[in-house]
Amino acid sequence: MEPAGAYGAGKAGSFTFDPVAFFTHPRTVLRLMSWVFSMVVFSCIINEGYINIGSERLLCVFNKNADACNYGVTVGVICFLGSIIFLIVDVYFPSISSVKDRRRAVLLDLVFSGLASFLWFVGFCFLANQWQATSPDELPLAQGSDAARATIAFCFFSILTWAVLTLSALRRFLTGSNTNLFTWQHLEPAPCNARATPYPIANGATIVTTNPYQAPPFTETLDPQKLTQQRPMAPAF
16 A cells, blocks of 8 residues: 555645746756757757758768668657656646556656667767768768767767656655655645643543644553552562
């Protein structure tokens, strides 16, 4: 049976959206950075990643290998859309009351972030290798060279951001009972000046406790004489 507070479900519904707290949260910053990096990668390839050398056919600047450009555009678009989707999930995550739904969301974030970091690693190695194999004679007037270098650089940056997001999602998945790991909102601390709660027992005596969640004592009848009676001394030898 899942605990009531698993994956932060105990605070569900008792929050108000705070834009400052949300957009300054480290996880949100990483998602925004990943979103920008993905957009830079596929934009550079689409705009300047193809050249025309003596014909109407456009060739990829990465060693004239169309697979390299297609791979960069595909991964860039997928991670671009994924960043937007998980940003929306992060906004509505504190309001999800179901523990199973929260667990699925965290697990999906873990799988997607891990897959994205792997795809960016493969893309970085693939594009860097194809760019290294590209001859300067194939790029007249260094056409598309800046876009190619920018694509490779932001592929590397994307590896770092998605790897950190993967570790964050893994930590959230493994420590599902800690509410602070699953919400961007500022949780109110427990009041330190809780009022003492007396629990009456027989014959007018009371037990005072400062823990509001402590169970009341047993209700058995106590003999006042036994409470005041001194312990007998041990005989001296």
